[in-house]
Amino acid sequence: MAAHREFEAEADSTDTAFPFLLFWKPDLAWADYLRLLGGLREGSDVPDDFVRSAFLLAEADNELVGRVSIRFELNAQLATGGGHIGYGVRPRFRRRGYATAILRQGVALARAEGVGRVLVVCDDHNTWSAKVIERCGGLLESVVTPDDNRPPLRRYWIG
Numbered sequence: 433m434a435a436h437r438e439f440e441a442e443a444d445s446t447d448t449a450f451p452f453l454l455f456w457k458p459d460l461a462w463a464d465y466l467r468l469l470g471g472l473r474e475g476s477d478v479p480d481d482f483v484r485s486a487f488l489l490a491e492a493d494n495e496l497v498g499r500v501s502i503r504f505e506l507n508a509q510l511a512t513g514g515g516h517i518g519y520g521v522r523p524r525f526r527r528r529g530y531a532t533a534i535l536r537q538g539v540a541l542a543r544a545e546g547v548g549r550v551l552v553v554c555d556d557h558n559t560w561s562a563k564v565i566e567r568c569g570g571l572l573e574s575v576v577t578p579d580d581n582r583p584p585l586r587r588y589w590i591g
Contacts, residue, residue, distance in 0.1 A: 481507065483503050484503075485502060486501070486502045488538075488541075492530065495525075498520055498525065498530055499534075500537070503516050504547060505547075512578070513553060516547055516551050517538045517550060519534045532567050536568055539590055549591045550590040552565050552568075552570055552589075555584070562588075571590075572587070
């Protein structure tokens with residue numbers, strides 16, 4: 433929850449919404465949240481407008497440093513503005529190489545689950561994330577402006 437609150441505070445100060453805990457809501461019991469994530473991973477209970485996916489935490493020296501979400505297929509929204517992989521590193525752990533390690537492992541898991549080319553998207557102004565994606569083999573395909581008033585997005589393909 434501390435990591436989730438850190439990302440919420442960052443979003444409040446930068447107008448960039450990036451939740452740490454995907455799909456979590458304050459009124460959702462933790463056991464129910466874990467069941468939701470399990471159903472998404474197995475593909476057994478995937479809500480409408482979602483795809484089979486994995487949500488994993490990254491730990492270093494017994495500290496939670498970040499997270500990755502891996503979508504094993506793309507729907508229309510993910511194909512334009514979400515991609516196969518989303519990752520985040522807690523603010524106090526940034527610029528230590530964790531983002532690169534998290535993305536590399538996410539790409540490996542996506543490939544192990546049958547994804548050939550991996551789409552990774554970041555905000556156009558997020559130069560740090562763009563560098564991480566490029567370090568992991570990402571080739572810029574395009575910069576697109578979403579229809580929902582979000583900032584322009586950089587679309588990269590890995591693989």
